[in-house]
Amino acid sequence: MVIPDIIIAIDGYSSTGKSSFAKLVASRFGFLYLDSGALYRGVTLFAREERLISRSNVIDPRLEKELDNLDLHFSPDGRLYMGDRCIEPQIRTLEVSSQVSPIAAVPYVRNYVDSILHAYGSKGRIVMDGRDIGTAVFPDAQLKIFMTASDEVRARRRYDEMVAKGEHPSLEDVVRNLRERDYIDSHREVNPLRRAEDAFLLDNSEMGFTEELAWIQGLMQGKFNLL
Numbered sequence: 505m506v507i508p509d510i511i512i513a514i515d516g517y518s519s520t521g522k523s524s525f526a527k528l529v530a531s532r533f534g535f536l537y538l539d540s541g542a543l544y545r546g547v548t549l550f551a552r553e554e555r556l557i558s559r560s561n562v563i564d565p566r567l568e569k570e571l572d573n574l575d576l577h578f579s580p581d582g583r584l585y586m587g588d589r590c591i592e593p594q595i596r597t598l599e600v601s602s603q604v605s606p607i608a609a610v611p612y613v614r615n616y617v618d619s620i621l622h623a624y625g626s627k628g629r630i631v632m633d634g635r636d637i638g639t640a641v642f643p644d645a646q647l648k649i650f651m652t653a654s655d656e657v658r659a660r661r662r663y664d665e666m667v668a669k670g671e672h673p674s675l676e677d678v679v680r681n682l683r684e685r686d687y688i689d690s691h692r693e694v695n696p697l698r699r700a701e702d703a704f705l706l707d708n709s710e711m712g713f714t715e716e717l718a719w720i721q722g723l724m725q726g727k728f729n730l731l
Contacts, residue, residue, distance in 0.1 A: 507533045508646075508728060509628035513638035515697070516651030518685050519658035521708055522633035525651065525716055527582065530631045532717060538624050540634030540641065542584040543617045544608040545595035546576045550586065551607060552600065561606040568612045576620065598666065598673050601681055605688035608635075614694055638703050640695040647727065648703035649720075657709045658682055 512535065514526050523539050530537035551557040556564040575587050583592050594600065607613055621641050624630060634641070638648035653661075659679040666673050689697040699705065704723060708716055724730060 506730070507535075507724065510646035511625055511628055511642050511644075512631045512647045512649070513642050513645035513700075513703075514631065514633040514649045514651060515635055515638050515699070515703065516633075516649075516706075517653070517658065517697070518682055518689075519662040520651040520653045521661065521716075522651050524713070525706075525708070526631045526633040528713055528717060529720060530582075532721075534629070536624070536630045537582045538578060538621060538630055538632045539582065539584070540617060540621055540632055540637060541604075542578075542592075542595060543576055543620060544613070545600050545604050546584050546586060546591060547571070547574070547613055547616070548600050548604045548607045549591055549595050550574055552603065557603055557607065561603060563606065563610060567610075571612070571616045574616075578624070593669070596665075596669065598671065598677065598681065601685070605685045605692075609688065609692040609694065611694050635689050635697040636695040638700040639698060643700070647724070648700050649706055650699040650703040651706045651708060653707060653709040655679065655682065 512529060514522050516522050523541070526539070527537050529535065548557070550570075551563065551567055554570065556567045556570065577585055579585060579590070583590055584595065585591065618641055621632060625632065625642060632642065638645055638650070659675060659682055662682065663673060663675050663678045666678070686697075706716070706719065711719070
């Protein structure tokens with residue numbers, strides 16, 4: 505099945521498996537995968553390391569100027585770098601997760617991330633996942649998907665992922681963090697998390713990769729009249 509040079513926008517709640525699904529789609533169809541959430545996590549890590557965000561999530565206004573010199577970019581295999589340093593392990597911690605939503609709600613941070621995404625997306629054949637890709641970053645994307653799953657499934661996925669990395673969170677803390685992020689992301693003034701009117705809904709609470717791949721293959725065949 506030959507896929508045209510389109511942009512696939514995948515939005516949805518945290519820990520719905522957006523990144524894993526997007527990587528699967530990119531690998532299957534030969535697209536470039538971009539994780540917008542990683543960029544917000546990268547900015548959050550930078551703000552934490554430079555002491556530009558407090559424990560109570562007060563953001564130092566100096567962050568806006570500091571972003572001018574912040575070099576965040578993806579390697580060919582989709583890992584995020586800050587300059588020449590791979591920061592994938594650091595941006596996936598609960599500490600960064602607990603502060604990424606306040607950072608992502610700041611308009612100048614969103615503009616910074618959007619500028620990076622637009623540069624990557626200028627040639628098409630990309631898969632992006634995030635929270636406002638189909639509504640704000642690429643509203644004209646040819647295919648939009650909104651992902652969801654039950655709170656219990658999302659919390660367990662996130663918990664298992666963190667334990668596998670050697671972390672020791674409590675399941676209660678993970679559930680609380682997910683719900684806090686859902687609320688902040690859905691109620692922020694700038695580009696809140698919502699399903700685009702033309703986005704296809706994917707609830708993967710009880711789906712594995714095989715079922716997800718079959719779902720999107722059928723979707724693309726129907727939407728683009730592919731054989």
